[in-house]
Amino acid sequence: MDFRLVATDMDGTLLNSHHEVPEKFWDLLEHMRAKNIAFAPASGRQLATLQKQFERAGEPISFIAENGTVVVHNGEIISLTTIDSDIVHSIIDTVRASDIDMGVVVCRPECAYVERNDEAFRTEGLKYYVSLKEVTDLHEVVNGEVIKVAIFTFQDAEKDCAPIIRAASPNANVVVSGQHWVDVMDPAANKGQALAKLRDALGLEESETLVFGDYLNDTELIQAAGKSYAMSNAHPDILAIADEIAPSNKEEGVITVLAKLLGSN
Template identity: 55%
Template sequence: MTGLIALDMDGTLLDSTGAIPEGFWPLAKLAKSRGIAIAPASGRQLATLRHLFAGNPETEPSSYIAENGTVVWHEGEIVSTTTIDPDLVHQIIDVAEGLDATVVLCLPEIAYILDDHDELINAEVEKYYFSTERVSDLHAMVGTEVVKVALFTHRSAEDDLAPQLRGISPELTVAVSGEHWVDIMNPLANKGIALTALASALGVVPADTVAFGDYLNDLELLRAAGTAYAMANAHPDVKAVADHIAPSNADHGVITELTKILG
């Protein structure tokens, strides 16, 4: 019996316009009434996720897996964070400057970005980070609470940026989270680890968990789930680890499969 459903957002639940399909809300209400937890599991910021789902207590999730698993929120509070060593954060910032990549410094409840970026980059950042602050020096904002460093490039994240970043330190995980985004994290955190921990906290056995995803930062999530769905638009590596292929996000594939799961 399903007890926990983890949903990636971009390319998965969100449609081709970046919106939550209207058909999701009655399903979320039904799941909640049956005691089934639906947890958004995203590379997006916690504040962004909470903003997307706010408005109706009958459909709002009680749990979120944010920042690719480095932040877990449950029933009104952050219950887990996984941080990066400050010395390594400084190294990442320095390396990114030489790669012409935009750095987003992610803390559990706010993200910092340099104040000298153009409007195109600002718009891309604001799409994923609802709570942000512009600063003149990212190094000055580095402390003990950095959970993730996100980097945006106009080039290919998978083919160009990620390979150049993987040499920074063996202590770091470099995850390709989108066509132009790379996330750098502590290797003790990913969506799969967060799903397992959340299921344990909810008293749900791993076999009763379901996960949907589409991109490379969803690999661990799908591997950890009892039943794994890759979207039709998913990366080939994600499809390879899935139990089922759902219709694409443009075709509201999550809605189709949730309707079947919930009967």
């Protein structure tokens, strides 16, 4: 395929077993730039977190952050999708009242907020949210600018957490984004629609997009691409819909596939 845009999930996909961008990626990024191929991480992670992870990229790259609720191109936000405040309040109350061990992260474009302050929870939150602030009451930060609510559980997100959150927010887009994370967004928000907005900004066709993913929050991303790869470590549902299977993230599968496609291996 003649691809002009590469979008890849981060955790379980591009990031290696040390949760780092593989060293070999940076040479590939320069190779893509030389071929006029755009690159964008497409992640559930916070925009500030992604920007920090890609500081080494030098010139600006595009970002699909917070599971598609924030899209950045040429250094500017070109798409921002907020979630209804009533849904956010409902989730906060539901988590507080639940017997399941959960914690809430309320995400706004510039910062994420938590009220739970135990070290174990904050350690998990800081992995994905470098701009993280503790507040006394999460209800007070719900101001119409919330783009996502992330719920972390030390239990099984898909089995134990997601059903409770779906019941509390039946009109929202509730996705399991990891083994211990559930993300809640506006029904219109997902990585696939974000990819389409970025593609339009670049003046590209769907057939010119190449994507990589591994978990359920990558479903629409894979469906919106011209060519899609699921990592071999991907969720079974993602393996079932992707065009091809890449080696696992621990084997740096994104790097392997891109190097082959770019003729740089």
